[in-house]
Amino acid sequence: MLIDSSYLSDNTKKIYSLKERIVREPKYVEKVQLLTLNKNKPYLGLKGDYGLFCSDLWWDNILKGNINTICYKGFICRVFEAGQDKIGKFNTVSIRLIDGSLMDFSIYVNDEKDRVLYKEGFCVYIIKAFDEFKCPPSKNRKYSDITLEVAITYDL
Numbered sequence: 001m002l003i004d005s006s007y008l009s010d011n012t013k014k015i016y017s018l019k020e021r022i023v024r025e026p027k028y029v030e031k032v033q034l035l036t037l038n039k040n041k042p043y044l045g046l047k048g049d050y051g052l053f054c055s056d057l058w059w060d061n062i063l064k065g066n067i068n069t070i071c072y073k074g075f076i077c078r079v080f081e082a083g084q085d086k087i088g089k090f091n092t093v094s095i096r097l098i099d100g101s102l103m104d105f106s107i108y109v110n111d112e113k114d115r116v117l118y119k120e121g122f123c124v125y126i127i128k129a130f131d132e133f134k135c136p137p138s139k140n141r142k143y144s145d146i147t148l149e150v151a152i153t154y155d156l
């Protein structure tokens with residue numbers, strides 16, 4: 001677990017792990033890696049300077065700090081459906097971070113039954129990695145933010 005367990009209480013559950021997702025969806029990793037390797041698509045994909053997405057080298061570089069990561073902690077203040085397509089289920093939360101700022105975050109779970117843990121007032125921990133794009137889509141967005149883990153304290 002990348003989330004520092006010293007922050008977590010007994011009633012905190014890890015509800016998403018990229019490592020678990022890639023075991024269940026190896027094609028997802030393959031697609032991302034193929035974009036990185038595809039020289040005919042210089043504007044799409046990750047740069048790959050620290051290893052191919054989800055490779056052992058990539059994970060090692062995350063643990064060594066060569067790929068920047070950040071841990072967000074805050075309280076869910078809104079659960080809602082975002083986007084143009086009405087899919088009939090909540091897919092986004094607003095989180096009041098410890099510094100007082102607001103962040104919208106897509107709902108990630110490895111097991112659909114854990115979606116119910118995204119509730120107003122519950123504390124959420126999110127670890128994201130920032131891997132550089134081959135060709136940044138804008139000057140302000142040079143990195144892909146990749147959700148590595150999510151944990152929620154479900155009984156305050």
